[in-house]
Amino acid sequence: MNRPNASGSSIESEQLRPIAAAAKAREPMNVLIVGVGGQGVIMVSKALASLAQSKGFEVKQSEVHGMAKRGGTVFSHVRFGPQVWSPTIPKGEADILVALEWAEGLRWLAYLKPDTGIFICDTKRIVPPFACLNRRPGSPLRYSRETPAEVKAHVAEGYAIDATHMAEELGNERVGNVVLIGALSTALDFSAEDWEKSLAQFVPKKTIAVNLDAFRLGRNWIAEARTNPAKIESPATKTAAPAHVPYSVRLEITAEWCKSCDICVKLCPERCLRLNEERIAELAQPEKCTGCRLCELLCPDFAIKVHLDSPKQGVAA
Amino acid sequence: MQAMPETADQSKRPDKDVRPLTGNEAIARGAWEAGVRVAAAYPGTPSTEIMESLAAYPAEDLHAQWSTNEKVALDVAIGASFAGSRALASMKHVGLNVAADAFMSQAYIGVNGGLVLAVCDDPGIHSSQNEQDSRIYGQFATVPVLEPSDAQEALDLTRLAFDLSEQFDTMVIVRGTTRLSHTRSPVAIGPRSEHPSRGFVENPAKNVMIPAHARRRHTAVIEREAKLKQYLETATINRWETGDASFGVITAGTCYPYVREVLPNASVLKLGASWPLPEGLLRRYCESVERVFVVEELEPVIEKELRALGIKVEGKQFFPREGEFSPEILRAGFEKAGVLEPRAKRASWALEPLARPPVLCAGCPHTSSFMAVRASGARVAGDIGCYTLACLDPLRGLDTTVSMGSSIGNAIGMAMAGDTKPVMATIGDSTFLHAGIPSLINAVYNQANITVLLLDNHITAMTGGQEHPGTGKTLRGGDAPKVDYEALVRAIGVTWVRTVDSYDLAQMYQTLREAIAHRGVSVIISNRPCVLDPMKIKGPALAIVNEQCNACQSCMNLGCPALTWGDDTFEGRHKVKIDQSMCIGCTLCAQVCTVDCIKPAAPMTTTTVTQ
């Protein structure tokens, strides 16, 4: 119980070094595994926890089930050592961060130990519907813009792996998480056979072979990346935002043709239309209108025409 | 490679069978080992897996059931206790509100067979409607509250709870939190001890709560509290861990590991029961140290009690009353209190995290229901379940959500108060059975002009896919009679009832219009199974003909996570693409496409359903 604070106070003097090393060995190993619901974050953490347990460590594995069954943020803390107290890893104290999705990796970056933390991240992007809500012409995707190169420059040791793609090439895109287990295995001192034994407990019997292939692929990828970093540069994930085009929107509503069905009012994504006193469609909140043309397309009587005017050149045909 | 830590000292757990269990699995194990014979629950995160784990033990050992709601579950357990068997009810914190009526009176009656109530709180509101502190219920009803700090204690304290229950003639609460429920750690397990039924004991003065009996029982309850306090003065579940005497920490439950994480050498009094509290022990402990901190998540239950005893303590001025604790929060509190040196702050890379709010699954049948609800222009009283997510963009289909079953009552009130829009209630199948039926009867009785949309996805989805009386299956997977919603609704006097296929958007729109036009109570049952539970549904994926897509993004109104922006644009807006691995082929996007450019990705094959 004599565990000193993990405050990382810089003990530099020669004679203190062995003591510091011994103290360090009393501190648990902290591995944070993150991703999006449905990706297999929990399976990765179970495989690691079970392996550590079988090697005589005390293990705590903690996860939280969010509100959504699929598509939400998922994270699992795995801590093992001679004794583990908190089930969650304190911020800035993760030894390894394994991310199954790019933006999720970035979300948890601050949990890594600044000087020694290892970052292992799939470059797969799962873009939430929320990132694609803005219908204004030229509006950018609301997804993280940082590139693997930028991220690597900010961590002690970083790997951006196109694991999902590698899994697809193996013929089963669901084993992307196991490619990452392979990568993770190179950061911890357990033997490859032990990993494979642990893995086999957590994957369906029929898929053991492809999972082991995926594991080895991830393991070899890191070995290669260490010896030859330039060779395995992951594809840049930066997407250029379409150039913003200044424009204005005008709705031309032919009152005589409107039969007050209010389809446009109910289905306008910005909810900026209404029926006026004469029950004719009108644009109530012009500042909200993005010119998406849904009302024009949905009006059964062609009573609405959307004009997208740009000062310089007509955006619309 | 990271340098490995030392392994654990194996001598601490000689020749015991040690398994990695979550807190919930350990509570279930503890109950099984204690010889529980009847267990009942209604699902609710984070408590759900307690009953699911219990159902994995042999049916000869115990009867385990999903009940229709928490009050029913607790009543079932109370009944089993009356009959002389050990019994368990489990629920989430807000479930105890539903069961509170039975709970408060049972506290007077006491037990025959040991009775344990496992309640899991959700500090931090990971998946709930509030973060109330269940320990206050223990205080309110004068029922003891045991608080495990890890899975091993979850097992040990649950076993003990049954013994205490019989020893002190009281129901006992085992209180967990999300962190306990969903953290896996090593647990030494043991065999089951059988407790044969004691048989029903006829004793109306104790078992029948009429005023004359209840008055006497109240006296007994107060005497019981004194005996419990006496017991807790020396009970080994309270642990006095000595350390530096300049300050001490009183804590309980899942806060304890955080305290140890940040203060490995401090003096700590770890309480195994957070209600009632042993006065003598607390006084002695507080006198042994110069300053006393109380570290407890949520409400200052222990802190207030200490203050009432006239003991000077510190607590909530350093540790928040809301949210979940973490080592960081405790560290910040102890730094502020001046007992920990502030750490040097390192400037970290300021990244703006991606907003990833929870979403409905691709192909979720609730999606189309809420597309139609949105188009109906109604005022919508919502309820609790996956469909609550329809409150977010882009569906934005419901206006209120209070608690399970509130929608119909709320809708009646809105209609009676004269809301200018047509009023609708949307309620899931499990929620309807849980608490929706009495309010629907009320709507008929009081002749409210409302439309009720019963979202029947054939499962209790949000909590992970549990059976309920409408699914035709029991907790253990056996066959059961199935509620016929149409017949039920007609029997209580609703004359306008229709069942529609949720995937037929045009029919959904049309039926909703007609239902709203009907004066009085109208009920629509939207009928399609959840795509995840009990079976994963994956049909052939659809694809967008890129050249034809005019980027109107009509399909994006659905909020289906399989739909995202493609790289190409039209008039400056992104065309849409479909993620083939996520799409389940529900065709909703094709139904709302304005230019009919969403087609099967491959030639049609039959739908595959995998377990």
Ligand SMILES: Cc1ncc(C[n+]2csc(CCOP(=O)(O)OP(=O)(O)O)c2C)c(N)n1
């Ligand atoms: C009193 C109470 N008990 C349990 C819960 C947990 N809970 C939230 S949603 C839900 C199930 C909803 O099922 P259903 O109404 O069928 O909707 P679905 O999720 O299937 O769409 C439960 C049990 C709760 N929030 N409150």
Ligand code: SF4
């Ligand atoms: S789990 Fe089922 S009900 Fe819930 S969002 Fe997914 S498909 Fe819909």
Ligand code: SF4
């Ligand atoms: S058919 Fe369309 S709406 Fe349905 S799951 Fe596929 S992409 Fe989503």
